[in-house]
Amino acid sequence: MTISMPRGTYDVLPDEIHRWHYVERVARDVARRYHFSEVRTPIFEHTELFQRGVGETTDIVEKEMYTFTDRKGRSLTLRPEGTAAVVRSFIEHKVYAQPQPTKWYYLGPMFRYERPQSGRFRQFVQFGAEVLGADDPSVDAEIIAMVDDLLQELGIRQYRLELNSLGCPQCRPRHREALLAHLRPLREALCADCQSRLERNPLRILDCKNERCRELTADTPSILEHLCSACADHFAGVRKFLDELGISYIVNPRMVRGLDYYTQTAFEFIAESVGAVGTIAAGGRYNGLVASLGGQDVPGIGFATGLERLLAVMAAEGVEPPAPPALDCFVVAVGEESRTAAVSLLHRLRKAGLAADLDHLNRKVKAQLKAADRLQAKYVLILGEDELSRGTVQLRRMADGVQEEIPLEAAVERVSMQSMGDAVEQTLLSMMTGKAGPGADH
RNA sequence: GCGAUCGUGGCGAAGUGGUUAACGCACCGGAUUGUGGCUCCGGCAUGCAUGGGUUCGACUCCCAUCGAUCGCCCCA
Numbered sequence: 001m002t003i004s005m006p007r008g009t010y011d012v013l014p015d016e017i018h019r020w021h022y023v024e025r026v027a028r029d030v031a032r033r034y035h036f037s038e039v040r041t042p043i044f045e046h047t048e049l050f051q052r053g054v055g056e057t058t059d060i061v062e063k064e065m066y067t068f069t070d071r072k073g074r075s076l077t078l079r080p081e082g083t084a085a086v087v088r089s090f091i092e093h094k095v096y097a098q099p100q101p102t103k104w105y106y107l108g109p110m111f112r113y114e115r116p117q118s119g120r121f122r123q124f125v126q127f128g129a130e131v132l133g134a135d136d137p138s139v140d141a142e143i144i145a146m147v148d149d150l151l152q153e154l155g156i157r158q159y160r161l162e163l164n165s166l167g168c169p170q171c172r173p174r175h176r177e178a179l180l181a182h183l184r185p186l187r188e189a190l191c192a193d194c195q196s197r198l199e200r201n202p203l204r205i206l207d208c209k210n211e212r213c214r215e216l217t218a219d220t221p222s223i224l225e226h227l228c229s230a231c232a233d234h235f236a237g238v239r240k241f242l243d244e245l246g247i248s249y250i251v252n253p254r255m256v257r258g259l260d261y262y263t264q265t266a267f268e269f270i271a272e273s274v275g276a277v278g279t280i281a282a283g284g285r286y287n288g289l290v291a292s293l294g295g296q297d298v299p300g301i302g303f304a305t306g307l308e309r310l311l312a313v314m315a316a317e318g319v320e321p322p323a324p325p326a327l328d329c330f331v332v333a334v335g336e337e338s339r340t341a342a343v344s345l346l347h348r349l350r351k352a353g354l355a356a357d358l359d360h361l362n363r364k365v366k367a368q369l370k371a372a373d374r375l376q377a378k379y380v381l382i383l384g385e386d387e388l389s390r391g392t393v394q395l396r397r398m399a400d401g402v403q404e405e406i407p408l409e410a411a412v413e414r415v416s417m418q419s420m421g422d423a424v425e426q427t428l429l430s431m432m433t434g435k436a437g438p439g440a441d442h
Numbered sequence: 443g444c445g446a447u448c449g450u451g452g453c454g455a456a457g458u459g460g461u462u463a464a465c466g467c468a469c470c471g472g473a474u475u476g477u478g479g480c481u482c483c484g485g486c487a488u489g490c491a492u493g494g495g496u497u498c499g500a501c502u503c504c505c506a507u508c509g510a511u512c513g514c515c516c517c518a
Contacts, residue, residue: 007510058516059516059517060516063443063516110518112518114516115515117511117513118513119517193514204516279517279518281518282517305518306517306518308518310518334476365477368477369478369479371478373478374478382476385476403477
């Protein structure tokens with residue numbers, strides 16, 4: 001048997017890589033405009049970082065981590081998410097001693113041992129950003145606005161933003177008690193999952209998809225009614241800024257986040273009609289995380305989005321990222337004699353900045369032209385013995401087959417000028433028609 | 443971790459317990475002299491995910507394993 005890729009992984013082949021490049025480019029550009037700097041942390045960390053950072057009782061830590069022991073017996077784990085490592089880095093390099101706030105973003109693979117399904121993989125790519133050292137509601141709004149901009153710019157239209165506040169260590173316990181008091185009498189009527197959630201994580205019961213559970217918990221005490229005044233003020237502040245920015249949202253008091261570290265603001269961007277997993281971006285505030293990982297009491301907020309899901313939603317909405325540029329020039333050599341000259345010509349084209357190639361399979365002229373056509377070469381330079389003796393080449397424009405014989409010396413410059421001219425023409429055309437061309441802004 | 447469906451050449455896709463496993467696309471070559479996109483001709487799976495089993499005989503039936511897709515849990 002030949003070896004295949006591990007479960008839950010995928011190859012991005014060259015014919016679709018441009019979609020990835022496009023999303024990555026837009027993400028980085030949004031980050032630039034929001035004034036976030038990129039941080040790159042290791043793909044693996046000490047297991048303990050995630051146990052403490054993500055939370056011992058979370059599904060991620062309990063059953064989804066890729067953990068292994070290295071040759072010295074250390075327990076290491078492939079990162080399942082980005083925030084813990086960013087915070088670790090922030091603390092480790094004493095970045096809190098520098099002017100605050102710290103605004104970092106990351107873009108890279110994460111790993112979770114889960115059953116693959118649509119929009120879910122074992123290795124997947126997240127783009128995320130964190131603001132450390134500022135707890136003003138305007139920061140929460142900024143993070144949310146950033147995600148909103150990202151989605152807009154990728155051409156994604158059908159999504160909604162759900163917002164909630166999870167309170168803080170002062171008010172959350174009060175809500176929890178009220179919740180338990182309400183739910184305990186209903187215990188027997190709840191679904192099996194919810195019964196087990198009851199003592200462990202009662203908040204999750206509110207998020208249950210089960211019809212019966214939903215009915216039973218319909219009039220359950222809301223976290224929003226139990227917020228302390230600080231959290232209530234903060235939540236009101238976030239809403240005020242979002243309203244000011246014209247970002248619409250739905251307050252969902254039943255929304256829960258999977259990771260233990262969230263406090264106050266929590267949000268989810270949900271795609272309207274895409275498979276079972278509709279969440280394409282999510283995040284929230286985590287004011288206790290830095291301290292719990294051994295740093296100062298520094299507030300934080302962030303988000304993460306899965307690129308596979310963005311790509312899936314884009315495909316579902318018919319958004320087509322700009323195609324990669326075609327090959328500028330294909331050099332056709334006729335006969336062995338001209339091959340040396342052809343290789344030399346090819347080299348000069350490339351040195352001049354053109355994307356150029358030639359046939360390496362010793363194909364006949366016809367087949368070489370066919371290859372050039374398939375590669376969508378804009379121009380073809382044909383070099384045979386006749387041309388060689390005359391010191392010329394045939395310059396053929398593939399779009400219409402117009403061909404002329406030009407001096408060999410002028411070939412590189414001619415193709416350069418023509419290609420450039422084509423590009424300018426394209427741009428002008430797209431400006432006039434108002435349609436987005438390659439590299440044009442949206 | 444649980445459930446459903448599925449697994450035939452690079453891709454799509456017929457097929458039936460029994461002779462050489464259709465077809466389409468793609469790819470490669472050819473249709474005499476050095477020229478693409480059309481047309482025509484030819485080539486392209488000693489094998490039907492893997493391993494067992496049933497049978498005189500299995501790609502076709504059974505079991506297991508692996509994988510894919512989708513859903514649950516949970517999550518980006």
